Amino acid sequence: MPTPHTPGEPTAPRRCALPPLRRYPTVDELGARAAALVARHPRDARLRHVGTSRAGTPLWLLSVGHGARQALVVAGPHANEPVGGATVLRLAERALADPSLTEGADATWNLLLCLDPDGLRRNEGWLGGPYHLGRYFRHFFRPGFLEQPEWLPDGAAAAALPETRALLALQDELKPFFQCSLHGVDVGGGFVELTRDLPGLAQRVADIATRLGVPRELGPYDTLHWPNLGPAVYRIPPPRPGDRAAAITEAAVESTWFHPHRYGTVTAVVEAPMWGVAAVEDASVPADPEAVLRTVSRTLRHDMRLLRELLARLAPYAADAPDADRLRLPVDDYLLVGPGLADAWDPDSAHRTRPLPPPDAGHLTALRIAGRRLALRTGGLLHQLVTRSGRDPAGVLPELDRLLDAWCADYRDRCGAAWVPVARQAEYQSRVVLAAFELAARQAPARFRSGEPDWGSEPVVPMHRE
Numbered sequence: 001m002p003t004p005h006t007p008g009e010p011t012a013p014r015r016c017a018l019p020p021l022r023r024y025p026t027v028d029e030l031g032a033r034a035a036a037l038v039a040r041h042p043r044d045a046r047l048r049h050v051g052t053s054r055a056g057t058p059l060w061l062l063s064v065g066h067g068a069r070q071a072l073v074v075a076g077p078h079a080n081e082p083v084g085g086a087t088v089l090r091l092a093e094r095a096l097a098d099p100s101l102t103e104g105a106d107a108t109w110n111l112l113l114c115l116d117p118d119g120l121r122r123n124e125g126w127l128g129g130p131y132h133l134g135r136y137f138r139h140f141f142r143p144g145f146l147e148q149p150e151w152l153p154d155g156a157a158a159a160a161l162p163e164t165r166a167l168l169a170l171q172d173e174l175k176p177f178f179q180c181s182l183h184g185v186d187v188g189g190g191f192v193e194l195t196r197d198l199p200g201l202a203q204r205v206a207d208i209a210t211r212l213g214v215p216r217e218l219g220p221y222d223t224l225h226w227p228n229l230g231p232a233v234y235r236i237p238p239p240r241p242g243d244r245a246a247a248i249t250e251a252a253v254e255s256t257w258f259h260p261h262r263y264g265t266v267t268a269v270v271e272a273p274m275w276g277v278a279a280v281e282d283a284s285v286p287a288d289p290e291a292v293l294r295t296v297s298r299t300l301r302h303d304m305r306l307l308r309e310l311l312a313r314l315a316p317y318a319a320d321a322p323d324a325d326r327l328r329l330p331v332d333d334y335l336l337v338g339p340g341l342a343d344a345w346d347p348d349s350a351h352r353t354r355p356l357p358p359p360d361a362g363h364l365t366a367l368r369i370a371g372r373r374l375a376l377r378t379g380g381l382l383h384q385l386v387t388r389s390g391r392d393p394a395g396v397l398p399e400l401d402r403l404l405d406a407w408c409a410d411y412r413d414r415c416g417a418a419w420v421p422v423a424r425q426a427e428y429q430s431r432v433v434l435a436a437f438e439l440a441a442r443q444a445p446a447r448f449r450s451g452e453p454d455w456g457s458e459p460v461v462p463m464h465r466e
Helices: 027-040 083-097 115-120 133-139 162-174 199-211 259-263 291-320 330-344 362-388 395-412 422-443
Strands: 045-052 058-062 069-074 107-112 178-187 189-192 229-230 233-235 266-276
Touching: 027 058, 027 083, 027 259, 045 162, 058 083, 058 162, 069 083, 069 133, 069 162, 069 233, 069 422, 083 178, 083 266, 083 422, 107 162, 133 362, 133 395, 162 259, 178 362, 189 422, 199 229, 199 233, 199 291, 199 422, 233 266, 233 422, 259 266, 266 422, 291 362, 330 362, 362 395
Parallel strands: 069 107, 069 178, 178 266, 189 233
Antiparallel strands: 045 058, 058 107, 189 266, 229 233
């Protein structure tokens, strides 16, 4: 007797075109695997060049199916979040194996293999494993805030990065009814952010997470002021003048997520955890949440002060390091963000601009993780600044190693961070994408079949940095 199919979960593929991935694919492996799928399925799959990165790396789009309605899935918008590459390959195989996802939905799946291939290459020091927190943070790389291709800090007309321009052009060409951006949470849980509500998605995410043993993050720090559409599902506030306070960071709403909103597109940002923490889905009410917030804020300020002192010791030598342009790392971005976050969370801070919603235990765990993450990323970048230069004239490496080891141990021992295998991360993310796709396809108006744009009911006004 066949096993009944659960809505929101894919049926078992009829064939497997490629061996399963048990580690994150590199830029070159993504291209090779996509080309192999096209070679095996030349009638249903196509691979085309849609742009070029700042370093000259091709941006490849893998399309599956021939339906009139376009779905766009973007992998690799953040260089240190590589699960999306494994997920788009899995989605391509599912779409090739299950006609209900293409012919049955009158849909074409357009899968951008990696939006920031240059950044992904700079993470190859840890990408292939073994996967340990210390190894990850010592080799972590993510571009500065103004060099992340998914953001639009000055509006679409002023998109500075070639990767961003390529994505905007693709959105305007396809006018997708559904867009999905694939992200990863290094430590924490899975959650989804939406530009439009998809009723029923929260329950499907809960079912998928339970089946796969993936914790859901019930209070991510960057969605604290956003509308909650259900457990672990949040609505991204539309970019309107004067509405910046709705998000912790301006970049959250100044993004390519809203660019295709004029076509009626629903965008889903799907986050999958690398190291899961069960406590992020604890909805219990803590005894003294303000005391926890004070501790989290004080710890973040203390950690960032230590790192600023180490950077000050390095500064006289860093400018003279060989190949300084190649070694340029966005340490200052993180050091600037730290105090602002500490003030935003501290109930006693005179610089706090708005109160936090009443936090439950999951919210507080997420904030604690986020503060430590900021310190670990900064420390990891400083570590690379020293090790890649090949010398340590300031003698900071032993202190950096001690701090990184202690902070990683805190994640493991006090937060209970546990590695989620790559195959399970990609399975979780692909199932959530398929659930969101199904719900979006039900909502999509008939005008998509004729290609008529839907300008939507909500005005979208580009935001500009002051």
